[in-house]
Amino acid sequence: MTTKTSQIHKTSTVDVKALRRSALYSLFIGIAVFAAGADFVEQRRVEPLFPSFSLSQTRHLSDYLSSLRNTHCDTDIYIFNGRQPGGTALILGGTHPNEPAGYISAVVLVENLAVEQGRIIVIPRANASAFTATEPQEAFPAVFTLTGRRGKPRLFRIGSRFTNLLDGWPDPIVYRHHPSGQILSGNETRNLNRAYPGRADGTLTERTAYAIAEIVRREKVDLVIDLHEAAPEYPVIDALVAHERAMNIAAMAIVDLQMVGLDFRLEPSPPNFHGLIHRELGDFTGAQAMLLESAGALQGRLRGATNENLVIKSKDPFYTQAARLGKLQVPFPPEGIPLEVRVGRHLEAVTLICKSLSDAEPAKAVLFKNVPDYQAVIEKGVGFWLQ
């Protein structure tokens, strides 16, 4: 009897323990699921930008193609009008959200621009969906932090080269570009810079490209500049890629950039490679279209630890070694190619390209102030130019 009671007692003790254990497991799983879910939802939260006082208007990409409304590709468009009439420039960041220099340069423009003549339209997150995920197996950090002018930490998202797979699953085996019929690998279906001139009833990426082309058409954009960042071993690097109609202005800008000590390669837009912004907007719209590449170790295959430090400093021992072996397309100093250099180059180039346009075609002049030049970004850092 005594034995039985103790046995019962024992059993019930075991049950409570098991119950506790499974409750604990459930709790852990619950927390994990909740954390992952929060993380997932968090990736869709758009970090706020603080436009300069001279912002004239904010619009949305869906204003140019209504089917983008309530999709992850709808995004803010910042319009800055000058007092004097002139031309219109469209500047894109975040075509590839894994290339922070392009995105951050566009943000610096939005937060500092004061347009004096003509008009500037900035889209900092051209492929907004691609900001909602990083690339599988690349180990990119999801965010990085810069300290703003007033000491406020500013968090910026790193995304993927491609539209989020959840916004376009599954990829076809091959991607057939519209309208050329050019065939690329299936995942390029989600690459905004392979989707131009876009298609109003196409995939989300094609519709995004179409809406951007619509801005160019409806707003009579004269100049398009798309801001990027690429691997130091990639041949088209530290480069200005221009459509043949834009070569004149691009070449003058390159000479002026050389005068301030910045070397850029002038690369003609390949005539037979379709989907690229400079080729298709150059061919299908009246704008002079070009693309700027800066060099970042984050983009490369040789990189080591892929963390926030690499995003900001772009300093990597493997790249230093590759440079020593002469395997890179750009100089890669041991101190890396920090964000200041990449953003500074972009901003100086944007300024001098606009100046070139203004010199060559005064009726299309786009002139602005308050945007830091290369030296100012190097001296004060990128954060100083953020609110």
Add this chain to the structure above:
Amino acid sequence: MNYTKYSIGSSSLQLSIILFCTAIGLLLSPAYGFSEDSVRVKTYLQPVLLTSAGQAADVMILRGLALRAGLDIKYRPNATADSLNDVKAVILVAGGSSKGLGAAKIDVKDEESRIKKLVKAAEKAKLPVLVFHIGGEARRGALSDPFNKLAADAGELIIVIKGGDDDGMFKKIAAERKAAYRSVDKQIALVDVLKEIFPKAEAKP
């Protein structure tokens, strides 16, 4: 002109004067063989026809540099003999580009034949041909070198940006043809070079 290399550093005044006079004498002597770095200031008249040999974008850069140097240039990407009517010199920017040829829808053979005809016509019209190779190593190799050679074979002055003549091809052609040869460090330095060889040009602000 850079006289600094002949500067007077000796304590002996007499020796200095002798050296100085010798230097001046050598510089003024037409028979003197100039070294690669010394500056032979043969000058040319404007307007200048600017065209490419190989359709590389370098010609656009040179156009920009020439504009910043204040040159009166006539840029004709597909210049022919007819383009020579109103100019006093010809600049050929050497280097091939498949993208450039593709964009202009010109094949290599046509481009080569255009350059040959243009050079012949310039010779006939007694117009000086100046050759610029400004694209560095990227404008050497299988596609570019036939254009580079065609151009260099016609130039009375060959100017190469560093990196474009590591194997000495241009230098050798220049020596064989007794053409002037200059190696320049950076593209942007060509603004001053252009001002120097086209002295009537006034720099634009």
